Structures are given as C-alpha cells and as structure tokens.
Amino acid sequence: MLLRYLFLLLVLLPFKAFALIEVDITRGNLSPLPVAISPLSMDEDSKKNFKKILKKENLGSEISAIVENNLKQSGLFNPLNKDAFLQKPDIANLKPRFEDWNLIKAQALVTGKVTFVDEKLRVEFRLWDVLAGKEMMALAFTTVPSNWRRVGHIITDKVYERLTGEKGYFDTRIIYVSEKGPKTNRIKKLAIMDQDGFNNKFLTLGNELVLTPRFSPTNQMVTYLSYFRNLPRVYLLDIETGMQEVVGDFPGMTFAPRFSPDGKKIIMSFAENGNSDIYTMDLENRIVERITDHPSIDTSPSFSPDGKQITFNSDRSKFQQIYIMDSNGKNVKRISFGNGLYGTPVWSPRGDLIAFTKLHKGKFYIGVMRTDGTGERLLTENFYQEAPSWSPNGRVLIFYRETKTNSKGEGFSAKLWSIDLTGYNEKMVETETDASDPSWSSLLSN
Amino acid sequence: MNLSKILKNGFLILVACLVLTACATQQKKTTGQLQGDVYTGTDSVEYLASGVPDRVFFATNETVLTTASRETLRKQAAWLRKNSDITVVLEGHADERGTREYNLALGERRANSAKDYLMTYGISSDRVSVLSYGKERPVDSGSNPLAWSKNRRSVTVKAN
Numbered sequence: 001m002l003l004r005y006l007f008l009l010l011v012l013l014p015f016k017a018f019a020l021i022e023v024d025i026t027r028g029n030l031s032p033l034p035v036a037i038s039p040l041s042m043d044e045d046s047k048k049n050f051k052k053i054l055k056k057e058n059l060g061s062e063i064s065a066i067v068e069n070n071l072k073q074s075g076l077f078n079p080l081n082k083d084a085f086l087q088k089p090d091i092a093n094l095k096p097r098f099e100d101w102n103l104i105k106a107q108a109l110v111t112g113k114v115t116f117v118d119e120k121l122r123v124e125f126r127l128w129d130v131l132a133g134k135e136m137m138a139l140a141f142t143t144v145p146s147n148w149r150r151v152g153h154i155i156t157d158k159v160y161e162r163l164t165g166e167k168g169y170f171d172t173r174i175i176y177v178s179e180k181g182p183k184t185n186r187i188k189k190l191a192i193m194d195q196d197g198f199n200n201k202f203l204t205l206g207n208e209l210v211l212t213p214r215f216s217p218t219n220q221m222v223t224y225l226s227y228f229r230n231l232p233r234v235y236l237l238d239i240e241t242g243m244q245e246v247v248g249d250f251p252g253m254t255f256a257p258r259f260s261p262d263g264k265k266i267i268m269s270f271a272e273n274g275n276s277d278i279y280t281m282d283l284e285n286r287i288v289e290r291i292t293d294h295p296s297i298d299t300s301p302s303f304s305p306d307g308k309q310i311t312f313n314s315d316r317s318k319f320q321q322i323y324i325m326d327s328n329g330k331n332v333k334r335i336s337f338g339n340g341l342y343g344t345p346v347w348s349p350r351g352d353l354i355a356f357t358k359l360h361k362g363k364f365y366i367g368v369m370r371t372d373g374t375g376e377r378l379l380t381e382n383f384y385q386e387a388p389s390w391s392p393n394g395r396v397l398i399f400y401r402e403t404k405t406n407s408k409g410e411g412f413s414a415k416l417w418s419i420d421l422t423g424y425n426e427k428m429v430e431t432e433t434d435a436s437d438p439s440w441s442s443l444l445s446n
Numbered sequence: 447m448n449l450s451k452i453l454k455n456g457f458l459i460l461v462a463c464l465v466l467t468a469c470a471t472q473q474k475k476t477t478g479q480l481q482g483d484v485y486t487g488t489d490s491v492e493y494l495a496s497g498v499p500d501r502v503f504f505a506t507n508e509t510v511l512t513t514a515s516r517e518t519l520r521k522q523a524a525w526l527r528k529n530s531d532i533t534v535v536l537e538g539h540a541d542e543r544g545t546r547e548y549n550l551a552l553g554e555r556r557a558n559s560a561k562d563y564l565m566t567y568g569i570s571s572d573r574v575s576v577l578s579y580g581k582e583r584p585v586d587s588g589s590n591p592l593a594w595s596k597n598r599r600s601v602t603v604k605a606n
Contacts, residue, residue: 274558
C-alpha cells in the first residue's frame with residue numbers, strides 16, 4: 001500500500017538559509033516558538049474538485065490545521081491564532097509582509113498552496129523566517145487525494161526538522177491494544193491509528209486475547225502475542241494484507257516479541273517448565289537461536305539500534321532488574337541499581353538511552369537511563385503505568401496508564417499517554433476505546 | 447562521646463529494633479483473609495469435587511507453594527488419581543501490580559510450581575498442561591491488597 005503512494009518530492013528553490021531562528025529542544029517546552037500557519041490557499045476550481053472527491057469544504061485549511069495541531073502537540077511550538085493574521089493566504093505565499101507577521105510576534109511562518117492537477121493533490125509550501133525576512137525552505141509534492149492527512153504530517157515533519165535540526169515523528173502510526181468490557185474478562189483487539197489519533201482501524205475482531213503488538217522498522221509487519229486456541233504464541237501480522245502466521249514451532253508459551261533493527265529477526269521469550277529465556281528467530285531461514293540460558297525469568301528483550309546489543313529484564317538477582325548483553329548473549333551486565341524493581345527496557349533509536357518502567361513503594365514510574373545504567377531520570381509517576389515506546393526520532397515516549405479500581409469494581413480505565421524526553425509535555429493520547437501496549441512506527445516517508 | 451552515651455544510644459537502637467521486629471511479625475499474622483500477603487479466604491475458590499479446592503495462592507512476586515497450597519494440591523492429586531481419565535489445565539495468574547510481560551512469565555512459573563507438585567504425587571505430566579494468563583484475567587477487579595492476593599493464583603481447570 002505504501003509503495004502505491006506516489007510522492008514526487010521536488011525542491012522549488014535551493015535554500016541556503018542562515019539558522020537565525022532555531023528551537024532549543026533540550027529544555028522542553030518552557031518557551032514554545034510562536035509560529036503562524038497560514039491556511040494553504042486554493043483556487044476555486046481545485047476547491048470544487050476536492051469538495052467532490054473528499055467532501056471537504058476547504059482542504060487547504062484542513063491540511064494546515066493538521067500541521068498546527070502537530071506542532072502544538074509537540075510542546076515545542078506555539079501556533080498563533082489565525083484571527084490575528086492580517087495577510088491573505090494566497091498573497092502571503094507569494095511574498096509575506098514580514099512586518100505584519102512580526103506584529104503578531106510570529107517568528108516562523110508557514111504558507112502554501114493546494115491544487116488539483118490530473119486527479120492528484122499537489123501541495124507546495126514554504127517556511128519563512130519572519131525576523132530575518134527570509135525563506136527557509138520551499139517544497140512541493142504530489143500524491144493521491146485520499147492521502148491528504150499524510151500531507152499535513154509530512155509538512156510538519158519538514159518544518160520540525162528545519163527548525164529543530166532533528167527528524168520529525170509526525171508521518172507515523174501507533175499500533176496498540178484496544179480494550180473493552182469488565183476487567184475480569186477484558187475484550188482486546190489490535191488497533192492502529194495515525195500518530196494524531198485519526199484513521200483508527202481495528203486489525204483483529206476480539207475473539208482471542210491479544211497483547212504487546214510491536215512495529216517492524218519496515219512498517220509493513222507487526223509482531224504480537226495472541227491466545228488463538230488458548231495457545232499463547234508470538235505471531236506476525238502483515239498490516240497491509242491482513243495475513244497472520246505463528247512465529248516458530250515452540251512447545252510452550254512464546255511472548256514479549258520485538259523486531260531486530262533491520263526487521264529480519266524476532267527476539268522474544270520462550271517459557272517452558274517454569275523458566276523463561278530469550279531467543280531470536282531469523283524470519284528468512286527460520287533458524288532459532290537461544291540467547292539466554294538461566295533458571296531465572298528473562299524477558300522483555302530489546303535490541304540496540306546497531307543490533308550489537310540487547311537489553312532485557314531478569315529476576316536473576318531475585319527481583320526484576322534491567323540487564324544488557326551482547327547480541328550473542330555474552331557479557332551479561334546488570335545496569336539498574338536504584339531502589340525498587342525495573343522492567344520493560346527499550347533502547348532509544350538514538351542509541352544513547354534506555355527507557356524503562358520502575359516500581360518503587362507502590363508507585364510506577366516511566367524513566368530513562370544511559371546504557372551503562374548511569375544518569376537515571378524518572379519522567380512521570382503514577383498508580384500504574386508501563387511499557388514505554390519511543391518515537392522514531394527518540395524524542396517522545398508513548399506508554400499506557402491504568403487507574404485504580406475501587407472495591408465496587410468502578411473507576412478502571414486504561415489510556416495511552418505521551419511525554420517528552422525532558423519530562424515536559426505529558427498528555428493523554430485520545431483513543432476511541434480504552435487502550436494499552438502502544439508501539440510507535442518509524443517514519444512512513446522520509 | 448562517653449561510654450554511658452554510647453550505651454544509651456545502643457539501647458535506643460535495640461529498642462527500635464525490637465519495635466520494628468514486632469511490627470514485621472504482626473504483618474505476617476493472619477489478618478482476616480490474608481496470611482502475610484497470601485490469600486487464605488475461600489470466597490473466590492471453586493471446587494473440582496467435594497472437598498477439593500481448585501486453586502492455590504501465592505505471595506507477591508513469589509512462586510513457592512505455601513503449606514496450605516501443598517495441602518490443596520495433595521487433595522487435587524488424590525482426586526486426579528481416582529479419576530484417571532480427567533486431564534487438567536493449570537492456569538497461572540499474577541496481580542495487576544507488575545509489568546505485563548514479566549507477569550506472563552510469573553504466571554507460567556506459578557502454574558508450573560503447582561504442576562511439579564502434582565507430579566511428585568504421581569500425576570503424569572501428560573495429564574497436566576499449563577497456561578499463563580499473566581495479569582489478564584483477574585477474579586477480583588479491585589485495586590487493593592486483598593483483591594491482588596486473590597488474583598495471584600494457579601487454578602486447576604478440567605480440560606475434558
């Protein structure tokens with residue numbers, strides 16, 4: 001499906017802008033950058049055509065609203081109120097009157113144009129440095145009209161990258177477990193949605209319990225745990241075709257699956273006779289390799305982005321703690337030494353940090369530490385939360401949080417939350433139903 | 447610091463130790479339906495046959511069988527020996543206060559503790575399979591120590 005999307009990316013003007021404005025992303029959202037997102041302009045003919053095809057009154061405004069919302073959600077930008085804009089969108093895209101934008105304190109300005117060309121959606125947009133009075137970037141691309149939401153996400157990624165110096169994470173999806181029903185008999189389905197909560201889709205019917213879906217770095221495949229026929233096993237699911245298959249032929253429970261960074265292997269736990277160890281399976285030749293061999297519980301494995309190391313949790317010291325080892329299982333080293341229990345380690349896509357869940361004195365924390373265990377930072381504390389997953393740029397963590405149930409069985413909810421690496425900008429990610437076990441995809445386009 | 451002061455401080459520490467030990471001992475005692483933090487009540491228990499409870503309970507993060515659990519499993523073994531055509535699934539569970547994947551492993555380990563014990567009492571492993579639900583199927587949905595104790599369990603379920 002992804003290949004079907006035709007993106008013609010062309011640079012309108014070569015840019016050589018000086019980094020006069022930039023967003024300091026190391027300090028969180030203490031002073032988000034004021035930006036003006038002028039609605040993308042449209043000619044009457046294009047307006048009519050898109051209205052017919054997409055049932056959207058003003059597609060240009062809708063796309064810029066996506067950009068605006070994305071930037072706002074990041075916590076690094078403060079999109080200004082459109083009512084204050086003095087210049088018309090079509091004129092602004094040709095030549096912004098910088099004094100006008102300066103007046104409303106905008107430091108960056110996004111303008112653009114949407115046209116209907118040969119049954120396709122063509123978008124061009126420009127990013128302007130208001131203070132310097134310069135164009136920073138100009139891009140145009142063409143795609144099928146039904147892709148219009150992705151256009152908004154791609155524009156955001158480009159703007160974000162230009163202003164922060166880091167890749168964005170907006171043209172991405174989240175796979176998660178949708179939950180319904182009483183806690184004692186929860187119905188769980190795999191679901192997928194765009195990073196901003198739109199285009200939600202259920203991938204399983206809820207006939208069997210499903211847990212812990214994780215994206216492949218190639219984005220077409222998901223690995224997860226299913227209780228199909230009451231046999232808890234790791235499965236592969238092709239999101240595009242809906243094809244499912246069990247991974248490997250193990251006599252006992254397989255669980256806690258993740259892909260290797262190249263997408264060619266699954267790493268997971270296999271439990272038999274009361275002992276869980278870590279294994280990998282090569283998806284091409286189906287060769288299974290045992291990685292740990294220890295009488296303790298070894299689970300929740302996650303590869304480093306270079307594929308050379310693995311982090312996992314084990315209770316070999318009596319309690320659940322975080323370890324790292326080489327990808328062949330050698331050089332096992334405990335790295336968590338703080339008070340409490342540590343679990344669900346996930347290696348950052350940047351390679352420098354490991355995110356984890358910590359349980360201490362009846363509270364659950366999401367935190368990060370360096371890969372040698374130093375520099376532990378707890379980002380958020382709550383009654384129950386776990387299972388952080390990194391945004392592809394290693395900037396944001398998404399996890400799930402459950403609320404307390406009272407003695408009458410009331411008050412329970414499970415929701416997705418996200419938080420910036422700095423510990424700022426914690427917010428709930430809206431989902432149609434209760435939700436858990438989120439996993440962030442990599443960027444769909446680059 | 448003179449000797450009497452040292453002795454006095456030492457005495458205070460000793461008193462503190464005694465008080466703390468007393469508290470620790472008190473927690474181990476039976477309080478209603480809990481012993482330590484192992485469930486000893488009966489309201490969620492079902493019976494495989496008259497006098498044969500279907501489940502055993504565990505302490506937090508533990509997979510070892512208590513004296514009461516071993517007694518229950520001996521009754522189950524006796525019943526299984528009498529009913530040699532019956533096969534069972536041991537369903538292992540954890541409470542909600544742990545990460546999902548670790549709890550799956552913990553449930554598997556708990557069910558296997560029970561299975562191992564049944565096997566030492568003469569039940570063939572062919573008749574006993576194991577299924578971990580981790581924290582996915584609590585019997586009590588409450589978020590309190592008593593509810594959690596009921597959920598840390600291995601349940602013997604007839605499979606045929």
